[in-house]
Amino acid sequence: MMDADNPYDPEIAPSDWGEHAGEDQENVNKTGTTTVGIATDAGVVIATDRRASLAGRFVSNKKVVKVEEIHPSAAMTLVGSVGGAQSFISSLRAEVNLYEARRGEEMSMTALSTLAGNFARGGPYFAINPILGGVDEDGSHVFSIDPAGGVMKDDYTVTGSGMQVAYGYLEQSWHDDMSMSEAKQAAAKAVISAAERDTGSGNGLVLCEVTEGDVSITEYDDFPNPEEV
Amino acid sequence: MQGQNQQQAYDRGITIFSPDGRLYQVEYAREAVKRGSASVGIRTPDGVVLAAERRTRSPLMERDSVEKLHKIDDHVGIASAGHVADARQLIDVARRQSQVNQLRYGEPVGVETLTKHVTDHIQQYTQTGGARPFGVALLVGGVENDGTPRLYETDPSGTPYEWKAVAIGGNREDIQRRLEEEYDDALSLGEGVDLALESLAEATEDGFPAEGIAVSTVPTETGSVESLSTDEIGERLEALDLLAEEDEGDAE
Numbered sequence: 110m111m112d113a114d115n116p117y118d119p120e121i122a123p124s125d126w127g128e129h130a131g132e133d134q135e136n137v138n139k140t141g142t143t144t145v146g147i148a149t150d151a152g153v154v155i156a157t158d159r160r161a162s163l164a165g166r167f168v169s170n171k172k173v174v175k176v177e178e179i180h181p182s183a184a185m186t187l188v189g190s191v192g193g194a195q196s197f198i199s200s201l202r203a204e205v206n207l208y209e210a211r212r213g214e215e216m217s218m219t220a221l222s223t224l225a226g227n228f229a230r231g232g233p234y235f236a237i238n239p240i241l242g243g244v245d246e247d248g249s250h251v252f253s254i255d256p257a258g259g260v261m262k263d264d265y266t267v268t269g270s271g272m273q274v275a276y277g278y279l280e281q282s283w284h285d286d287m288s289m290s291e292a293k294q295a296a297a298k299a300v301i302s303a304a305e306r307d308t309g310s311g312n313g314l315v316l317c318e319v320t321e322g323d324v325s326i327t328e329y330d331d332f333p334n335p336e337e338v
Numbered sequence: 339m340q341g342q343n344q345q346q347a348y349d350r351g352i353t354i355f356s357p358d359g360r361l362y363q364v365e366y367a368r369e370a371v372k373r374g375s376a377s378v379g380i381r382t383p384d385g386v387v388l389a390a391e392r393r394t395r396s397p398l399m400e401r402d403s404v405e406k407l408h409k410i411d412d413h414v415g416i417a418s419a420g421h422v423a424d425a426r427q428l429i430d431v432a433r434r435q436s437q438v439n440q441l442r443y444g445e446p447v448g449v450e451t452l453t454k455h456v457t458d459h460i461q462q463y464t465q466t467g468g469a470r471p472f473g474v475a476l477l478v479g480g481v482e483n484d485g486t487p488r489l490y491e492t493d494p495s496g497t498p499y500e501w502k503a504v505a506i507g508g509n510r511e512d513i514q515r516r517l518e519e520e521y522d523d524a525l526s527l528g529e530g531v532d533l534a535l536e537s538l539a540e541a542t543e544d545g546f547p548a549e550g551i552a553v554s555t556v557p558t559e560t561g562s563v564e565s566l567s568t569d570e571i572g573e574r575l576e577a578l579d580l581l582a583e584e585d586e587g588d589a590e
Contacts, residue, residue: 114434116442212451216443223444 117231141309143271144186146251153242156296183243230258271303367494370473385557386479389534411436414480419507461496509541545580548572
């Protein structure tokens with residue numbers, strides 16, 4: 110059960126965990142989703158829509174919060190299978206807590222992103238494509254993590270079915286000295302644009318701001334005026 | 339007769355406490371450490387020094403085959419005292435864990451984290467039936483990711499201790515006394531090396547041949563384990579008037 114010597118698996122997990130995950134694909138809730146992460150000098154902004162769907166045809170939930178705190182200075186988005194993403198996040202959170210309890214210091218973003226990549230590749234999770242955003246002593250960082258465990262750091266990144274639309278907006282609006290408030294507006298506009306055209310995204314907005322030691326998440330049931338977020 | 343066996347069982351089985359709450363096998367393992375030649379660790383603001391006496395039984399033995407200082411990862415070294423074969427097992431545990439940490443987190447392992455992994459391993463051998471404790475003490479010296487020098491000791495009970503300067507092995511008390519007299523928070527790394535050699539010499543009358551000592555440092559500037567060459571050690575010993583002819587003082 111516990112294997113601290115295996116760097117690719119969570120330390121606290123049964124060995125057969127997730128063995129049947131991914132069977133019966135028709136009934137697996139997916140987030141479809143548009144999630145956006147932007148790193149600024151002052152912190153990280155993450156924005157997501159709120160829709161969950163079955164096979165992209167039926168809206169199974171309109172109030173999903175697809176970004177969660179996983180570390181005192183980091184948050185992660187749920188993208189792909191809801192079950193896979195939820196267990197991925199709870200495992201990472203447990204690892205973050207264990208690391209802090211044992212070593213008396215928080216994981217750096219290098220450590221957290223490496224661990225997340227290892228779990229995505231080797232752990233009992235499936236079909237996830239989250240964004241990880243956080244702040245450590247080296248500054249603000251956003252990473253996209255793909256289902257095979259690829260970890261890519263960037264200044265801004267988008268994952269989910271609405272990514273092309275959101276990237277189209279960000280390519281025009283992003284610049285390298287964005288303030289937190291500019292980043293919040295850009296991230297909100299990117300998600301709202303994607304929700305207009307992507308059937309997997311919609312039903313409102315969640316904005317998350319990460320600064321050193323603080324993760325604050327704001328939920329909007331409808332799309333707010335992006336100039337006022 | 340059975341009663342007699344029961345009474346003595348705590349002397350043999352390590353998983354059994356004596357009536358006054360002692361684990362004799364662990365205490366015997368500490369005696370094994372005292373029979374080993376000494377190792378010294380010194381922490382300075384500029385880095386950590388590890389030094390060890392290399393004793394040979396015969397002038398025909400190759401000195402280099404007596405390994406007392408071990409590189410664990412780029413930024414950590416370990417010095418040992420006691421059973422060399424037991425030390426080698428722990429050295430490998432430490433080397434593997436350093437690489438596991440790098441794979442898992444993409445970062446070099448912390449010196450404290452590594453030490454505690456090793457001591458947790460040692461502790462298991464004081465509580466497992468059929469096993470015996472490790473007859474070795476280690477000094478774990480290195481530089482953390484943020485450039486902080488750290489020095490730890492492990493003992494056969496599996497307890498980690500952090501030190502500014504410490505000796506393990508034979509004549510530990512004499513060497514430690516010298517360290518306590520001479521240690522200063524502001525030693526340079528070079529002064530730390532000299533203090534290590536001087537304190538090790540407390541256990542001898544004639545000093546050492548250059549080949550009889552091994553010295554490694556982990557400077558904060560580079561964060562990498564560096565070994566002093568025999569020539570460098572010889573020069574330092576000569577300057578300290580501690581250089582003995584090769585194979586002198588080896589009678590023990």
